[in-house]
Amino acid sequence: MKRLSRLSVIALGALLSTAAVPALVVSGVATQAQAATLSGGFDVGPGGFQGNFNPLAATAGFTWLSVYYEPLITYDEKLQKVVGALASSYEVSSDQMTYTFKLTDAKWHDGKPFTAKDAKFTMGLAMDAKTGSVLAARLKGISSVETPDDRTVIIKLSAPSSSFPDTMTKVMMLPEHALSSIPADQLAKNTWWSTAPIGTGPFKFTKYVSDQYVELAANTDYRGGKPALERVINRYFANPAAAIAALRSGEIQFTYVDSNDVPTFKDNKDFQVIEGNSFVVNYLGFNHDSPLWKDARVRQAVMYAINRDAIIQSLYGGAAKPANCAYVAEQLIPPDIDSYAYDPEKAKKLLTDAGWDQINGGKPITLLTYYTTPLATNVLAAVQAMLAQVGINIVPRAVDAPTYNSIVLNATPDIAQFQLVYAGLQNGPDAGSINVGLNEKQIPPAGPNVARVRMPDLTKALDSALAEPDSTKRDAAYQDVCKVMNTNLPWATLWVANRYGIVSTKVKDFVWTPAPGGGPYQANPQKWSIAE
Template identity: 25%
Template sequence: MRPLVWVSTLLAVVSLSACTAPSAGPSAGPAPAGDAFVIAISSEFETLDPVKGYAPDGGSMMFDGLMSRDADLSLKPALATAPPVISADGLSAVFTLREGVKFHDGRPLTAKDVAYTYTAVKGSPIGGDYEAIDTVRAKDERTVEFRLKHAYAPLAQRTTLGIVPDGGIAANKPVGTGPYRFVSWTPGDKVVLAGNKDYWGGAPAISSVVVAFAADDNVRATRLAAGEFDAAILPPKAAARFENQQGVTVHKVDSADYRGIMWPFKEKVTGDKAVRKAVSLALDRQAMVDTIMAGAGKPAFGPISPDTAWHEPSVTGKATPDQAAATKLLDEAGYKPGPDGIRASFTLMYPAGDSLRKELALAVASDAKKIGLDVRLAGLDWDAIEPRMAKDALIMGYGSPYDPDYVNFELFHSKFAGQGFFNPGFYNNPKVDALLEKGRATTDEAARKQAYQEFQRLVFDDEAWTYLAFLKHVYVIRGEYQGVKPSVDAHEHATGGLFRDLHTWKPAA
């Protein structure tokens, strides 16, 4: 998907309303010293406000949630003292807050701040993630109660959302409780952060951080090699030059992050399951992993990673092409070759600055041509891509290693059809809707697993997307640091992912 600001990171998976990147106001404080740790990412933020969709799944340096995630993705208390106390009927969850926590501007954290945050986020672009919440109220200064419309199994996981002060935050001065405080935002260039010396979890050893924006993969790699950046997130090919380089560490981190073809279901060609299935059969996914991704990944056939307990094993296919089966499928569906050998045509978009997606799009077009499908490629910027998603196919990315309710509900439920980057192809299957609703509402783990297994089988049968590969996220870091703890990444990594615990890193002796 479009890399904005969202889930477990500083990048997003939702289409947020535009938010002008502000510079710091007079009270932002001094810029950090020149020895700041500089991280290069590919996309500028659209907001730094959790209520508007920023980093709801944790990984923000400026904000804390009630809960956070450990390296093994298990939940642990953050602003809360313990996991929630859930009522017998599953309709109430009560959290107790830590004592003595303060926001960056000196205000004490109270239950009213939590209540405000969760009430306000329900009206945001990511409000669908919190629709099970009916009300949130402060019982006293340190106790907050969530009342639910129905039992909702992933509630505790949804409480990694960053807490903001009661009344909200100003666009030019984000205020949280996290290990780093906001200093400045230079549009098109960088965000500057300074260590929070009074952080409840301990002052960070890395006292200054700059998050620099560099959309082009090769530019990030070149500037990293020149010493302008201390760390960068790169596609595998761009990172290859740093392998075995003294003073540089390359981390290849497992992820639930996939790339695939999002299909527009209202168009004649792409809306035909025979065409979608034929494309899938024609693809050489293993070659994509081996060559384009330099081995940093694995073939994908569905939205849930085989590295998670929620994966349905029957959702799989051939990693190598079956052109005979593909052409037979097209023949049976009435797609006969014309004088030029072409059976049908469609456009496949990709973000022009993303070298990985560009190469995947080229591979799709090459493989599809072998079965008589003409794939017209269009490398565009995201502003040009977004209004065309209902008509043209797109190389997209999503994926979460957390609860299967994450991402899948918005991406495949029909009520989100056409809502920005949620279900942009207008996929609609009532059985899928019912299974996603069941998975949210029941707290019985066996029933939930059965629902999500059937969900995976249905979207696989529908060829709702044509999945290409699960990626390994590649981080290149100059110097050596103690406390680096890789985990299974979500789609968004940026300053989440490997950097989610940057405040605990210490330079190696």
Template identity: 30%
Template sequence: MPSNFLADRPQRRRPPGRHRGILLTALAAVLGLLLAACGGSATSSGGTQNTLIIGMTASDIPVLDTGLAQGQGYEGLRFVANQLYDGLTKFDLTQGNQIPKIVPDLATSWEPNADLTSWTFHLRPNVTFHDGTPWNADAAIFNLQRYTDKASPNFYQELNAQGGLSVQGIKNYSKIDDLTLRINTNGPWSYLPTDLATVYFGSPTAIKAEGNQGFAEKPVGTGPFKFESVQRGQRLVMDRNENYWNGAPKVDKVILRPIPDPTARVAALRSGEVNWIEVPPPDDVPNLRNQGFQVLTNSYNHIWPWVYNLTKPPFNNPTVREALNWAINRQSLVDNILKGTAEPALGFVPHADAAYRTGNDVYGYDPAKAKQLLAQAGYPNGFTMTLSYPTSGSGNMVPTPMNTALQADLAAVGVTVQLKPIEWAAMLNDFFVGRIPDDANALNISLSYQQEGFWRSWFGTGSGPNAGKYSNPKVDALLQQAKTVLDPTARSDIYAQIAAILGKDSPWLVVVNDRNPRVLASTVHGFVEPQSWFADLTQLSVGGSSSNS
């Protein structure tokens, strides 16, 4: 169990000969077990009852600068950046039965020019940063300079690198008036409002006063929660913003606890140290539900693949790549290891994506067909390959048992897989510059198309994060076409065409789509599990007695 789990639990020494003290200690232990069985309150760690305490899968508190929370994967963006900051746009996370749409945030509306190369954003009036300074076009331009303008003294290379997927097509921007901003792009960009949902805005006054490194330790945004304190490796404390432009959150305080070990996360939940955990060990899910905890899942835009290295044998051969997609038993993985917390991925698009079409579910489980394809490709006796995979991390579920099961499936068709574990943050460093760690034949990583620009990132020729070096001129042409089509439904048809091509080219071993499992104490009320990796923490509250006690 990691040290952070016990960091703030005082060690008590029992006075000798004090039977009354022994009795009280025993009673307290019994009470603690009862609280755990009822979903626990976690009030001891929060200071107040109405405190949400989240056990994250991250190994550390993500960096707190605007956008740089991606240092621990998107775990940082959803739990840090989305709480402290706002973007021009955001995903509507208030519904659980539909794919989230893009809605206004710091911009109230927007419109493009005729050829989709220039967008005008009308900014929300009467919004202030947490330090009381105003949100306006000048503040927006200052932040965009940090992200994109290498000639500006405000430019911040680390922010540019992390936000690059969302800002790399921005040409320039200008202030029309205090509440009107224009963004010009390098060519048509029909889905710019979607990609801007994770471009966040910090207080220029605070950034200038603290500098980039100082601001990362004392962040100031416009978001629903305000920074209170941070202990690296231990916790981040955020208080609700009473003056939030969209209404103060219902919960008083949010505390983030990095607990990368899944067993330790469950122990923290049961003991009342936290009242929300991400990615419970699947074997624990039935028991947690029986104990009165809320076990929540929902489809969302997520895929868990192996990204093949297409630059060298054997995976430069598409028949080999297809063969492995017929060799794995996805349903067994979902039933026996993931216990229903994921769905089999039979194609390249998750069900909770507008581009999903049943006709693009092209794979299945057929070991005989896999062997036939391997023989056809010139590998009748199989081959040996290496897989680089993270041992934990944002959206990766339970990667070691999952990859061990896949290793056994592939061994049955003659493919020997050597597993090469790597720390999550180290893998991200390689992946986002287009490298597969350890020169492996493939890497396993959690990915999404939630922002439309990710289609180009994962499959576009020459894209930095296209670590497998996939390239198909037809896909490139469709990606470019999508940038010229304003209607989102029509764009989804284009992505469905791309998915059909990917199903033939098989650049990945597609395995499962996560259902985003999390477990909440019964005292957490009002949370909506959206069809998204992100979550809205503003409408929930913590407190009250458990009806399951």
């Protein structure tokens, strides 16, 4: 990504003229919209990524994965409460350390019954890092999984965890009879995921054409009733512009879009705009293994150097809120935290006081990201220019999600691998979601604290909030987390943006929620239909 030759931080119009995005060419297989077939760009944007078949390893893409896999519990479509999915009901003990799930009567796509044995098997896979599970660190608090009968699963924790239900919404149930013969350390790369996967959902896998599309067919024996659609197809696109072109031409009926794409659809009667809170905080993550960021004054300077309000208004069209910690929800923000208002002169002084010239010497700093949309390109161009004005020379490097994950999760203290990331992490609907990115106990390979944050005060605050059993006291506990973040700056927090999807008005009873990671949530795909 090239640096801008100039930037007006007062009016970002100059930025937009110098950071023009080149025209994008539509590519990919043309899949004609057929009667009773819904095609979409379900893995376009932050909601997913291409080749995302294995729910154990998925950090996004649950909008699509949950069409054919299902968890025991999930969020409702408004992301306000956790409800049953493969569990018809569940109970939590008074000490919040025992969860009892009563299973519904369900079948796998091959006709075999789903039982408590499958649930216990799945939990074993999810708890084992050898399987490639991204949930292993979050599930370390489980002390036992018991199955007193085929319809009951009892999970006991070693300590209360307020975020446990949220984690369980992401544990998609897997068939013991199909996977038990595969060694744990060979499971992640096994071809089963992209050739013959089976779940319990309303649609079942039929075909994957490499790098082009995945096709699912109606599961006519689905417990929730025969789906209205015959097929659901997930199209892959080289870029978001290609997906938008396919939407306009009628090749697909749904796709994720950036906020700057929304105005062209808002007054078009052929499309419906779906808007919602992303529940994702975007941030610059300092690699704490790097000597560049050891001095808190340098981290403070980064915050003061970025005109977040200007970026939000000019690039996001106002569809974002500045974040001064991981949260923007009022009940989680303590009074009198630092707003880090734009002040480049203060940033320069902080850098001078910290001896930035001796720390860095003007060397370029790689900013790694998996955000590759035109909006992200312009945002990073703005951030790059603003930091350059105070003497911090960053060079953005955008890669696909698998490459990003490989770099940040496998990095050693050799800072050449990455020094700074532009990323997003779920900060809701459960406030404890950010724990995995900031708690010292989650540093890779134990978990996804990719910034290698080692701040005892922050870890203590997170642990206390997660262990707080009283919901009336939990907000105050997360205010403490916010306060520590705002003071110590493990990240340079930027904003929480809205997210958008566009769906053809021909599609009926369609549920898509701009959820972090794409969900999962109660979408009822069996009810989706499309008009002739």
